[in-house]
Amino acid sequence: MTDPLKDGHGEGVALALTAYSTPVTTERRAVIPQFREIYDEHFHFVYRSARRLGVHERSLDDATQDVFVVVHRRLSDFEGRSGIKTWLYGITRRVAKDYRRRVSRKEQGMVPTDGLVSAESGPEEDVAKRQAAQTLETILSALDPMKREVFVLAEIEEMTVPEIAECLSVNLNTTYSRLRNARVEFEKAVARHLLMVERKQ
Amino acid sequence: MTKLSPEAQAIVDAGREGLTPGAATKEQVLHAVNSSIATSSAGAVPLLASSKVLLVATLVAGMGGGLWLFGRGQDPAPHEVAPVAEVVAEEEQAIAVPEEVVAEEEVGAEEVGAEELGAEEVGAEEAPRVRPKKTPKPIKEPVASSLAQERALLQQAQVGLRSRDFAGARAALRSHKDKFPDGLLARERDAAMAMALCLDDSAEGGERAALAFLKAHKKSPLARQVKASCGVE
Numbered sequence: 001m002t003d004p005l006k007d008g009h010g011e012g013v014a015l016a017l018t019a020y021s022t023p024v025t026t027e028r029r030a031v032i033p034q035f036r037e038i039y040d041e042h043f044h045f046v047y048r049s050a051r052r053l054g055v056h057e058r059s060l061d062d063a064t065q066d067v068f069v070v071v072h073r074r075l076s077d078f079e080g081r082s083g084i085k086t087w088l089y090g091i092t093r094r095v096a097k098d099y100r101r102r103v104s105r106k107e108q109g110m111v112p113t114d115g116l117v118s119a120e121s122g123p124e125e126d127v128a129k130r131q132a133a134q135t136l137e138t139i140l141s142a143l144d145p146m147k148r149e150v151f152v153l154a155e156i157e158e159m160t161v162p163e164i165a166e167c168l169s170v171n172l173n174t175t176y177s178r179l180r181n182a183r184v185e186f187e188k189a190v191a192r193h194l195l196m197v198e199r200k201q
Numbered sequence: 202m203t204k205l206s207p208e209a210q211a212i213v214d215a216g217r218e219g220l221t222p223g224a225a226t227k228e229q230v231l232h233a234v235n236s237s238i239a240t241s242s243a244g245a246v247p248l249l250a251s252s253k254v255l256l257v258a259t260l261v262a263g264m265g266g267g268l269w270l271f272g273r274g275q276d277p278a279p280h281e282v283a284p285v286a287e288v289v290a291e292e293e294q295a296i297a298v299p300e301e302v303v304a305e306e307e308v309g310a311e312e313v314g315a316e317e318l319g320a321e322e323v324g325a326e327e328a329p330r331v332r333p334k335k336t337p338k339p340i341k342e343p344v345a346s347s348l349a350q351e352r353a354l355l356q357q358a359q360v361g362l363r364s365r366d367f368a369g370a371r372a373a374l375r376s377h378k379d380k381f382p383d384g385l386l387a388r389e390r391d392a393a394m395a396m397a398l399c400l401d402d403s404a405e406g407g408e409r410a411a412l413a414f415l416k417a418h419k420k421s422p423l424a425r426q427v428k429a430s431c432g433v434e
Contacts, residue, residue, distance in 0.1 A: 039234070043227050048220045054402075060222075061230050068234045078434050081425060090432025097402055129219040136216025146365065155205065156217050169396055169430045170363070183205060190209045 035072050038084060043068075045085065045157055046092050052152060053096035056103055066095045082166060085159055089167045135193070142189040147182035154179050155186075351377060351386045358393050367401035392423040399431035407431055 033041075047064045055063040070091050078087060136156075140148050153164045165175040205213065354377040361370030374394045377384065384390070395414050399407030411431035415424055428434055 039231060043230070044221050047222050047226075047230075048217075051220060061226065061233070064230050065233045065237065068230070069237045072234065072238055074434060082429055082434075086429055087432075087434060090429055092432070094399070094408065094432040100402055131219070132212075132215035133219030136212055136219065139212060155213050156220070166425070166429050169400070169426050174363075180203070183203060187206060187209050190206070190212055193212075194208060 033084065035068075035075055038071060038075075038088075039068055042085065042088055046088055048156065049089060049092045050096050050099075053093055053100075055096050055099045059099055059103075063092075063095055063099050067092050070095070083163050085157070086163055086166045089153075139186065139189045139193050142192075143182055143185050147178050147185060150175055150178040151182035151186060155183075347381065348385055351381050351384045354380075355386055355389055355393065358390075358397070362393065362397060362400070365400070367397045367404065370397040371401075371404070388418060388421060389423065392418075392421070392427050395427050396430040399427075408433060 043064070046067050047060060050063045050067065051057070051060055067088070071088065074091075078084075082090075140152065143151060149168065150164055150170075153159045153167065154161065159167070161175050161179060162172060164170075164179075165172045168175070170178075204210075354373050357373040358370040358377070361367065361373060371394065374390050374397065377386070377390050378394075381387065391410070391414050395407060395410035398404045398410050401407070408431055411427050411433050414421075414427055415433065418424060
């Protein structure tokens, strides 16, 4: 585990920490959740988002750590104007971008590990989890990238359409339209996948 | 909005489970976060010590009349943009041209006409053309035409943003900045530029642009979009 404030990718974090500060009223503070609540509730969302946003499997822990260090430092500036998930997604996207750059600069050509193997579950369970994740990712890869992003945020992360629109800076109606089309495409891809599985059997 | 079929929903649920780390990972990362926070808090001690040096340096600089310069050096002025009416609909993803702006533009066009008329009158009397001490601000072209061009460039950028052609969007925005550095839509341009930089993996400077925009236009309706796109609050 690395210290994001000391190593190379702390640059982005450090910049985030110097973001403008706004006085937060006591009333505001009352409705904003505490750090630990945010961590407990959104850890999985941040982790999965970092993965989906292209962070290498073996850097996922570090990237997630970086996101929450930023969250901890900036929570007093968070005014609650945007949703907490929108805020977290923005931070995650920026941290992930930083990680992708570092990988592309320093580790080009390295083959990614297949990840998702944890020390806390048995090998069979790991295999099943990995297969489920791979199946989902294979099906998702059939979707247009913009629709896929909306679909994932809606169906996997269970975000509302207004939250997604805000996260992606996309018009609300456009987001609804993309989600509708993405669901249709996803259903088609699922049907194709199931057909292929049946043929193999 | 239609829901997914049971088969599709099952794949989504299983896939989500497969992508989700276990409790041990969650605890491990939390421990690392706490360590980082503690480390950075400990790092505040030397920072405080160095800030005393800075304070002394500031006082010395102030005595020498350099305080202003010192302050400027630490906190550079944000990018200046011309104020325009804040009327961009939040859901329309910036760059819509407000009616108020068009109204201002029409008034501006009338003023141009009046100045031109004045020049003709001077010419008719064949009076010597004496350059006034305070030269009026040169008007490059009619405002209406400028605004149309500004809109066209920003619409081009908006199309780029929507289609994720961020380089194309930035090219349009740079073109806008070259032609209309203090244009009526300068604020929208700066917001769009920050977003085009933040959303593009291959680009740098997105956060800087976003923070500069937010510092200059904290209450702008566009601030929310910039924050969401750039992950700054």
